[in-house]
Amino acid sequence: MIRARAADVLARARMLAGRAVADGFFVGASRLARLHPRAAPAAHRIEHIVDIPYEASGSRDHLLDVWRPMDRPVPMPVVLYVHGGGFRILSKDTHWVMALRALAGTAPAPQTEDSARAAETTSRHASPGRSNAIGEERAR
Numbered sequence: 844m845i846r847a848r849a850a851d852v853l854a855r856a857r858m859l860a861g862r863a864v865a866d867g868f869f870v871g872a873s874r875l876a877r878l879h880p881r882a883a884p885a886a887h888r889i890e891h892i893v894d895i896p897y898e899a900s901g902s903r904d905h906l907l908d909v910w911r912p913m914d915r916p917v918p919m920p921v922v923l924y925v926h927g928g929g930f931r932i933l934s935k936d937t938h939w940v941m942a943l944r945a946l947a948g949t950a951p952a953p954q955t956e957d958s959a960r961a962a963e964t965t966s967r968h969a970s971p972g973r974s975n976a977i978g979e980e981r982a983r
Contacts, residue, residue, distance in 0.1 A: 873937040888913045910942035
């Protein structure tokens with residue numbers, strides 16, 4: 844019993860250490876990438892509104908960012924991007940480049956438009972207050 848408990852503690856410690864290393868790498872890479880002149884949203888005529896609370900918990904975990912074209916038509920489709928970190932590693936602050944790529948035209952626009960139409964259709968047919976969105980970017 845003691846060996847099994849020790850093995851569980853060791854496995855958990857390895858998982859937490861791996862998570863910390865991965866998170867540290869991507870946070871550092873994200874901060875470094877922001878120094879590049881083309882990383883500025885305004886350079887692509889994109890407005891970035893940060894840290895909008897979507898739940899009144901006071902937690903950084905309940906903040907979202909809005910990325911939108913400065914010259915925007917009304918109404919606009921919306922894409923909710925949720926990275927694949929399982930809410931355990933990384934954050935919106937490490938995945939900002941996904942929004943910038945989509946809005947700056949360096950990512951395929953049809954995927955963005957398809958995602959917006961799918962989200963709109965889903966929300967139209969969902970029970971009020973019962974919608975969920977999940978996502979993960981895949982390399983092509």
